[in-house]
Amino acid sequence: MGQITLQQVTKKFGDVQVIPPLDLTIEDGEFTVFVGPSGCGKSTLLRLIAGLEDITSGTILIDGADATAISPAKRGLAMVFQSYALYPHMSVRKNIAFPMRMAGIDKAEQDRRIEQAATALNLTDYLDRRPGQLSGGQRQRVAIGRAIVREPAAFLFDEPLSNLDAALRVGMRLEISELHKRLETTMIYVTHDQVEAMTMADKIVVLRAGHIEQVGSPLDLYRTPRNVFVAGFIGSPKMNLIEGPEAAKHDAHTIGIRPEHIDVVESGGLWEGRVGVAEHLGSDTFFHVHDTGLAEMMTVRVAGEVNLRHGDRIHLNPRADQIHRFDDKGLRIQ
Amino acid sequence: MATKASRSAARLMMAPAVILLLGWMLVPLCMTLYFSFKKYLPLRGGDLGWVGFENYVRFFSSSAFWPSVQATLVIVGGVLVITIVFGILLAILLDQPMWGQGIVRILVIAPFFVMPTVSALVWKNMFMDPVNGLFAHLWKFFDATPIEWLSQASMTSLVIIVSWQWLPFATLILLTAIQSLDSEQLEAAEMDGAPPLSRFGYITLPHLSRAITVVVLIQTIFLLSIFAEIFVTTQGSFGTKTLTYLIYQRVLESQNVGLGSAGGIFAVILANIIAIFLMRIVGKNLDA
Amino acid sequence: MARTVTNQRKFINTVAAWAVGLLIFFPILWTILTSFKTEATAIADPPVFLFFDWTLENYRVVQERSDYMRFLWNSVIIAGGSTFLGILIAVPAAWSMAFVPSARTKDILLWMLSTKMLPAVGVLYPIYLIFIKMGLLDSRVGLTVVLMLINLPIIIWMLYTYFREIPGEILEAARMDGATLREEIIYVLTPMAIPGIASTVLLNIILAWNEAFWTLNLTAAKAAPLTAFIASYSSPEGLFYAKLSAASTMAIAPILILGWFSQKQLVRGLTFGAVK
Numbered sequence: 044m045g046q047i048t049l050q051q052v053t054k055k056f057g058d059v060q061v062i063p064p065l066d067l068t069i070e071d072g073e074f075t076v077f078v079g080p081s082g083c084g085k086s087t088l089l090r091l092i093a094g095l096e097d098i099t100s101g102t103i104l105i106d107g108a109d110a111t112a113i114s115p116a117k118r119g120l121a122m123v124f125q126s127y128a129l130y131p132h133m134s135v136r137k138n139i140a141f142p143m144r145m146a147g148i149d150k151a152e153q154d155r156r157i158e159q160a161a162t163a164l165n166l167t168d169y170l171d172r173r174p175g176q177l178s179g180g181q182r183q184r185v186a187i188g189r190a191i192v193r194e195p196a197a198f199l200f201d202e203p204l205s206n207l208d209a210a211l212r213v214g215m216r217l218e219i220s221e222l223h224k225r226l227e228t229t230m231i232y233v234t235h236d237q238v239e240a241m242t243m244a245d246k247i248v249v250l251r252a253g254h255i256e257q258v259g260s261p262l263d264l265y266r267t268p269r270n271v272f273v274a275g276f277i278g279s280p281k282m283n284l285i286e287g288p289e290a291a292k293h294d295a296h297t298i299g300i301r302p303e304h305i306d307v308v309e310s311g312g313l314w315e316g317r318v319g320v321a322e323h324l325g326s327d328t329f330f331h332v333h334d335t336g337l338a339e340m341m342t343v344r345v346a347g348e349v350n351l352r353h354g355d356r357i358h359l360n361p362r363a364d365q366i367h368r369f370d371d372k373g374l375r376i377q
Numbered sequence: 378m379a380t381k382a383s384r385s386a387a388r389l390m391m392a393p394a395v396i397l398l399l400g401w402m403l404v405p406l407c408m409t410l411y412f413s414f415k416k417y418l419p420l421r422g423g424d425l426g427w428v429g430f431e432n433y434v435r436f437f438s439s440s441a442f443w444p445s446v447q448a449t450l451v452i453v454g455g456v457l458v459i460t461i462v463f464g465i466l467l468a469i470l471l472d473q474p475m476w477g478q479g480i481v482r483i484l485v486i487a488p489f490f491v492m493p494t495v496s497a498l499v500w501k502n503m504f505m506d507p508v509n510g511l512f513a514h515l516w517k518f519f520d521a522t523p524i525e526w527l528s529q530a531s532m533t534s535l536v537i538i539v540s541w542q543w544l545p546f547a548t549l550i551l552l553t554a555i556q557s558l559d560s561e562q563l564e565a566a567e568m569d570g571a572p573p574l575s576r577f578g579y580i581t582l583p584h585l586s587r588a589i590t591v592v593v594l595i596q597t598i599f600l601l602s603i604f605a606e607i608f609v610t611t612q613g614s615f616g617t618k619t620l621t622y623l624i625y626q627r628v629l630e631s632q633n634v635g636l637g638s639a640g641g642i643f644a645v646i647l648a649n650i651i652a653i654f655l656m657r658i659v660g661k662n663l664d665a
Numbered sequence: 666m667a668r669t670v671t672n673q674r675k676f677i678n679t680v681a682a683w684a685v686g687l688l689i690f691f692p693i694l695w696t697i698l699t700s701f702k703t704e705a706t707a708i709a710d711p712p713v714f715l716f717f718d719w720t721l722e723n724y725r726v727v728q729e730r731s732d733y734m735r736f737l738w739n740s741v742i743i744a745g746g747s748t749f750l751g752i753l754i755a756v757p758a759a760w761s762m763a764f765v766p767s768a769r770t771k772d773i774l775l776w777m778l779s780t781k782m783l784p785a786v787g788v789l790y791p792i793y794l795i796f797i798k799m800g801l802l803d804s805r806v807g808l809t810v811v812l813m814l815i816n817l818p819i820i821i822w823m824l825y826t827y828f829r830e831i832p833g834e835i836l837e838a839a840r841m842d843g844a845t846l847r848e849e850i851i852y853v854l855t856p857m858a859i860p861g862i863a864s865t866v867l868l869n870i871i872l873a874w875n876e877a878f879w880t881l882n883l884t885a886a887k888a889a890p891l892t893a894f895i896a897s898y899s900s901p902e903g904l905f906y907a908k909l910s911a912a913s914t915m916a917i918a919p920i921l922i923l924g925w926f927s928q929k930q931l932v933r934g935l936t937f938g939a940v941k
Contacts, residue, residue: 383764383846384765384767386761387762390761391758391761391773394754394755394757394758395758395773401780401814402780402783404791405788406783406787408788409790467685470685473678474674474675476679481685481686483925484686484687485685487689487690487921488689488690488693490875490917491693491917492877492917493892494893494895494896499692499910503906503909504692509906517710518711602784602786602878604785604877604881605877605878605881605892605896609896624787625789628789628790629882637790641787644786644787645783645787648783651782652778656775656778656779659775660771
């Protein structure tokens with residue numbers, strides 16, 4: 044079991060309100076990702092749930108029980124830190140055993156769980172090494188192993204992949220997702236990388252300045268962003284946002300159209316511009332289009348290879364049913 | 378980054394250290410302050426009542442006061458100049474590539490670990506003794522008349538002894554500072570056409586300025602209160618009576634506690650003025 | 666990239682540095698050599714350097730005559746005891762300041778430092794008086810406490826700078842793993858800080874061992890450590906250079922050896938982190 048509920052939770056550092064009153068429920072077994080730009084309060088929120096910081100007011104419930112005043116050790120949660128936070132003076136085995144040792148679990152059971160975790164995480168050959176002798180990815184796995192053996196109510200991940208190089212990151216992303224499928228335990232995952240959020244989450248919580256901007260499944264957020272901020276934050280490359288007369292044509296203050304929802308046509312498109320940088324990836328081609336008179340720069344994504352170069356004229360046709368409309372407060376017009 | 382629980386635990390765990398140091402500072406200091414306004418002669422009648430600022434007036438106007446200030450300044454100033462000038466030269470020398478660098482380093486640092494009473498006695502007897510000291514032999518070798526170091530050149534002798542003790546400290550800190558200088562800066566200056574002496578003046582020396590300040594301040598604080606070196610060599614005679622030694626004599630030798638306490642308060646104030654500058658530097662570093 | 670230096674240049678450096686190094690070390694070397702001479706050889710004119718009949722006689726005489734072992738034992742107890750007590754009080758304090766810093770942490774640290782700068786002579790009489798009243802004069806307990814107090818700021822500062830290098834996330838991980846504060850300090854912080862604690866201990870033993878104001882003024886015979894033992898040689902009786910040298914060598918040898926091990930940490934400890 045691992046249902047976590049935040050009720051009217053706030054956090055102040057001195058006079059600075061980092062988290063304004065906030066309500067959120069994370070269902071048992073759900074993979075929830077907190078995503079937002081740096082400084083949005085997502086890590087603080089995770090640390091409040093962990094109990095590493097006191098909340099200023101409000102209530103935190105874990106499986107319905109009030110956990111607000113309970114110390115981090117007793118909340119039954121496990122955390123994987125950005126720096127992995129392995130104990131450098133202990134072997135991998137001892138690192139993984141540490142939480143069980145603290146909980147007074149008997150030696151045979153400890154060994155059984157260590158063995159199990161090590162097999163699942165491919166760490167069997169490294170159990171007697173020190174963390175300093177491991178690669179980044181291996182350290183990451185040890186940190187996860189240390190969390191698993193506690194059999195926690197929920198796992199908390201604080202930007203766990205940001206210290207890994209790009210290739211490893213993709214691999215670890217998959218491993219964590221698979222782990223979740225296998226354990227079916229609640230996981231809360233903090234990242235600033237919207238790709239991680241989209242690929243891993245059951246539920247994404249988009250945060251800005253301590254506020255929840257939107258909560259929903261990855262595709263909900265992609266299809267129907269509730270406001271301009273979410274529209275711009277979710278999706279890669281970013282949604283093109285257009286203001287002015289063109290938006291007014293759609294009875295909106297701002298309209299948004301994703302790069303993949305604009306078609307490139309030979310001639311007679313609705314919009315026209317000049318190709319700036321063209322990124323030819325083979326599978327896709329990204330054009331940065333200037334001089335459209337709509338926005339300073341627009342991004343267009345075309346499947347496959349398209350032979351247009353820097354400085355060429357380009358004709359664009361947005362798909363009308365994929366245009367998002369927002370009012371002057373930035374909220375979605377339905 | 379903390380919870381209420383850990384903050385209160387922190388306060389609890391800091392308490393013993395804070396209380397002990399507070400007591401260690403305040404209790405004796407208040408007592409000294411108290412005595413400094415009393416005529417207090419433990420062996421000649423004890424507490425003879427309040428005398429206002431008389432002790433201060435007597436301390437500052439006594440014939441021993443100005444000479445003691447002078448002696449203190451000569452020792453502090455002399456040792457500072459010697460240890461810093463030679464410290465910089467030594468640090469630069471030790472920073473050069475050479476064979477057996479580690480051993481040389483150890484040789485240079487060694488005097489710092491010699492207890493003050495030992496170094497004072499060794500210098501006094503085995504080097505500065507006018508008959509059997511090594512210096513006397515050296516002088517005789519050049520057909521000169523040996524100097525009676527500790528009476529004829531008492532201040533010079535003390536400055537030599539104390540400088541020998543503190544040179545390692547200055548060298549070690551300056552060496553650490555030199556080694557933290559980015560060699561690319563020097564190479565850039567070399568590419569810009571700066572000759573070695575300019576490179577030293579424009580790059581190395583400014584880089585060292587902070588370390589030099591730290592050495593000056595810390596040494597000053599320790600040098601103001603040197604005691605054992607005088608205690609085992611001249612016992613304050615031949616013009617080597619520093620402020621510290623004068624106060625010590627007033628308090629323990631002539632048992633005039635009131636007078637000595639007035640001097641003690643003066644010494645505390647003096648040390649604090651220097652300490653403020655040192656703390657500024659240390660404090661700035663804490664933020665970084 | 667370090668530039669290759671010609672061997673000639675390196676040779677000149679080496680000769681110069683060794684010459685200066687030996688010159689600075691010479692008083693210690695001379696003391697050690699003299700301690701193996703007879704009293705007559707010790708004051709021979711001209712002085713003999715290496716070629717004499719080496720003897721251990723002085724060490725035996727010093728031992729017998731002055732009860733060297735008692736002074737040594739006092740030094741060991743006072744230096745070791747004050748350091749041990751200091752560490753016991755300083756570890757929790759340094760933990761607090763390093764990992765739960767508040768707005769006042771910096772002020773407290775600087776204030777602690779300022780107590781170190783208090784000139785001893787300014788509080789000599791009150792301490793003397795308190796010691797008499799409490800029967801601590803010439804006692805090892807009294808001296809141990811005083812030396813612990815004068816070095817406590819340095820111990821706390823050194824530990825603080827070492828603790829600050831330990832990432833806070835590791836301690837938080839321990840907390841998440843179910844460790845209590847006590848377990849966190851014992852199983853995680855202390856083992857990680859062992860190198861730092863060790864060099865702090867070393868430096869403080871050296872400082873306490875060599876302290877020569879309070880040890881001279883608060884002891885007479887019973888609790889007198891080696892500093893006082895050596896000071897008693899300041900009034901000579903006849904021929905005594907060799908014996909003085911033997912006594913001196915015995916007094917400085919242990920600390921010279923410890924000091925060589927701790928030289929790297931010395932800078933940090935003595936400058937309160939102002940020079941790195």
